Amino acid sequence: MGNEQSSSQKTEGKVDGRPVTFTLHHDESSQERELIWQEHETPSKGRLTEKDIIAALPVHAQVPDDYSILFVAPNEAVDGDTKASPVVFRSLLATKLPLAFIHHFQPTGNACWQLRADNGKIPNLHIVVSSGSGTGKAEDVWIKLLKAMLEHVCPKADSYALHFTSSEHTVTELTREVFLPQANEGITQAIILLSGDGGLVDIVNALLSSSLRSKRYTKPNISMLPLGTGNALANSTGITSDNTMGLRNLLQGITKPLPVFSVHFSPGARLLANEAREEHALHNLNGTATVYGAVVCSWGLHASLVADSDTHEYRKHGAERFQMAAKEALYPSDSSAAHGYKGRVSFQRPSSKDWVKVERDTHGYVLATLVSQLEKGFTISPASKSLDGKLRLIHFGDLGGQGAMDLMTQAYGGGKHVEDKRCGYEEIAALRIDFDEDDARWRRVCVDGKIVRVEQGGWVEVRSGVETVLDLIVDERH
Numbered sequence: 001m002g003n004e005q006s007s008s009q010k011t012e013g014k015v016d017g018r019p020v021t022f023t024l025h026h027d028e029s030s031q032e033r034e035l036i037w038q039e040h041e042t043p044s045k046g047r048l049t050e051k052d053i054i055a056a057l058p059v060h061a062q063v064p065d066d067y068s069i070l071f072v073a074p075n076e077a078v079d080g081d082t083k084a085s086p087v088v089f090r091s092l093l094a095t096k097l098p099l100a101f102i103h104h105f106q107p108t109g110n111a112c113w114q115l116r117a118d119n120g121k122i123p124n125l126h127i128v129v130s131s132g133s134g135t136g137k138a139e140d141v142w143i144k145l146l147k148a149m150l151e152h153v154c155p156k157a158d159s160y161a162l163h164f165t166s167s168e169h170t171v172t173e174l175t176r177e178v179f180l181p182q183a184n185e186g187i188t189q190a191i192i193l194l195s196g197d198g199g200l201v202d203i204v205n206a207l208l209s210s211s212l213r214s215k216r217y218t219k220p221n222i223s224m225l226p227l228g229t230g231n232a233l234a235n236s237t238g239i240t241s242d243n244t245m246g247l248r249n250l251l252q253g254i255t256k257p258l259p260v261f262s263v264h265f266s267p268g269a270r271l272l273a274n275e276a277r278e279e280h281a282l283h284n285l286n287g288t289a290t291v292y293g294a295v296v297c298s299w300g301l302h303a304s305l306v307a308d309s310d311t312h313e314y315r316k317h318g319a320e321r322f323q324m325a326a327k328e329a330l331y332p333s334d335s336s337a338a339h340g341y342k343g344r345v346s347f348q349r350p351s352s353k354d355w356v357k358v359e360r361d362t363h364g365y366v367l368a369t370l371v372s373q374l375e376k377g378f379t380i381s382p383a384s385k386s387l388d389g390k391l392r393l394i395h396f397g398d399l400g401g402q403g404a405m406d407l408m409t410q411a412y413g414g415g416k417h418v419e420d421k422r423c424g425y426e427e428i429a430a431l432r433i434d435f436d437e438d439d440a441r442w443r444r445v446c447v448d449g450k451i452v453r454v455e456q457g458g459w460v461e462v463r464s465g466v467e468t469v470l471d472l473i474v475d476e477r478h
């Protein structure tokens with residue numbers, strides 16, 4: 001990584017043609033870099049901090065000293081508009097940058113921007129703008145950030161397909177009609193997804209629910225721009241660790257297989273949609289209702305608060321909605337106690353077929369996950385590493401509102417809840433729940449934000465190790 005021992009490196013160069021002195025500061029403890037330049041002919045100074053920088057790209061082989069620095073700047077037009085992109089795209093032309101800066105910010109050889117030409121073939125590029133995700137910022141982020149960057153990086157690249165969602169079915173239909181047939185024909189596809197976890201999981205389900213994957217099937221690769229509410233995958237893979245809304249990750253990341261789990265339900269289970277006003281049958285895999293997930297499968301407090309907060313009114317509050325719904329679930333406004341969820345929970349440890357029973361009949365929280373964070377700062381599984389494919393179980397009993405709140409607060413404090421004696425935490429291969437609840441409200445299961453209601457006396461089984469059907473683009477230097 002170049003001359004990183006030097007905490008400060010100077011060069012004489014130019015910014016947009018004006019002579020300057022560059023100074024690169026590198027704080028060894030925080031690993032933050034900052035590029036400062038002092039103009040020679042005016043008193044003006046410039047400054048770029050690491051978190052705002054997308055990449056440094058060489059301009060042309062014939063001008064080896066020239067680099068285009070791509071970065072983001074705050075969007076002055078936000079002014080309380082929850083649909084506005086928080087940042088906008090900017091670039092400048094820099095000549096004779098400090099070498100350590102170039103070494104750090106120039107995408108490496110196997111980074112995905114170049115990977116778009118996989119084995120010499122130019123892949124089909126698709127951009128999916130999920131307008132219903134999060135608080136509705138995706139369209140503005142497309143215009144102010146991604147489109148602006150594409151026009152800068154490859155002005156001739158008009159050969160992408162642009163898709164806007166118009167309903168909750170758009171991504172599934174697009175996958176069935178375009179992504180799957182093309183993948184089956186062996187065509188490499190790069191998909192830039194402006195959505196939360198839901199968009200990605202819709203693609204995973206549509207790909208896996210087809211029995212029609214051919215021998216030539218070629219995994220699409222997906223870059224996520226985190227535009228959802230929780231953005232669990234983006235938070236857990238470092239995509240949100242800078243201010244570039246996933247653009248640095250897009251230019252600097254490499255492909256990694258996306259681990260997936262399957263969730264099988266007893267007959268009669270229904271997917272709830274449209275604020276639970278609609279019910280849909282699930283995909284039938286050899287006679288068993290099945291859903292696939294890449295983030296989380298839960299029952300108890302987590303599933304209830306995701307289900308209860310998935311309304312138009314709650315969604316306006318962004319990620320706050322989860323905490324608002326948690327308060328209502330733990331301290332109900334009718335002064336009743338937090339619910340204890342009745343059922344039998346068992347699990348299989350990795351490389352064992354024996355079912356281990358959780359020794360209690362009433363539960364507060366039962367959650368299996370492949371990721372470390374369910375939303376920014378909510379570290380539900382601190383041992384989980386980015387895309388490690390390990391399913392982990394977090395569970396505790398009916399501790400009452402205050403007990404559950406204590407553990408949740410510890411999860412917001414870096415994941416300390418797993419050290420609390422009241423909380424069970426371990427790697428598993430499978431989880432089974434047999435429900436003993438009469439009221440359907442307490443038989444709701446969450447799979448990556450989707451809610452499935454299980455029939456009375458029914459069960460659910462979660463299994464890790466499903467064949468991976470797509471690659472995620474991840475910058476592993478995070």
Ligand SMILES: Nc1ncnc2c1ncn2[C@@H]1O[C@H](COP(=O)(O)OP(=O)(O)OP(=O)(O)O)[C@@H](O)[C@H]1O
Pocket residue numbers: 130131132133134135165166167168169170171195196197198199202227228229230231232448449
């Ligand atoms: N134009 C639209 N009209 C109706 N529904 C839409 C539209 N666009 C997207 N959706 C649906 O809205 C949901 C958004 O889910 P997504 O996960 O992307 O965002 P989120 O739920 O806010 O974030 P997260 O899952 O990260 O917490 C998906 O179910 C998607 O199908």
